[in-house]
Amino acid sequence: MSRTRSFSYDIVAAGHAHDAWPLLTEYSKHAALHPFIVNVEKLPTADGSLRSYRITDRLRLGPIPFRVRYLTDVLEVDAARVVTVARQRPRTIVKNETELVDEADGTVHAHTTVTMTAPLLLFGYAFRQLRIAHEGLAVRLREEIERVAREGAGGDQAA
Numbered sequence: 001m002s003r004t005r006s007f008s009y010d011i012v013a014a015g016h017a018h019d020a021w022p023l024l025t026e027y028s029k030h031a032a033l034h035p036f037i038v039n040v041e042k043l044p045t046a047d048g049s050l051r052s053y054r055i056t057d058r059l060r061l062g063p064i065p066f067r068v069r070y071l072t073d074v075l076e077v078d079a080a081r082v083v084t085v086a087r088q089r090p091r092t093i094v095k096n097e098t099e100l101v102d103e104a105d106g107t108v109h110a111h112t113t114v115t116m117t118a119p120l121l122l123f124g125y126a127f128r129q130l131r132i133a134h135e136g137l138a139v140r141l142r143e144e145i146e147r148v149a150r151e152g153a154g155g156d157q158a159a
Helices: 017-025 120-151
Strands: 002-014 037-043 051-061 064-078 081-088 092-102 107-119
Touching (some): 002 120, 017 064, 017 081, 092 120
Antiparallel strands (some): 037 051, 092 107
């Protein structure tokens, strides 16, 4: 038996969508942004994906550290939307959908919805860790979007 639950968060950063989406789609940069990721390996692109990765996270259960590995695919990228999905055994799926809007005041608004499906016995721990990871990721993404915008490193490239 599995459980599914979602949460959403928003990032508002000085910059533009073209500063943000490369950070959301190029996972090799996430080792510096995501609080749990310790390794990212680019894989041959899976069918139906734009990019594919094997990611290793370092987690803790009480005093016991352990690592988990999972596959992540970038499914959709355009100027206003990024969709990714991560799959881990047993039967755990995390889907991220981010909408990017350039605001008139020179900021970009990123609204992300994260949906997890996992076996009931793992769900509580996994969902708590997912929220903690995304809280840290949101802060670091905002900082990095603003850094990229200041340095003018953003571009209008598509995936």
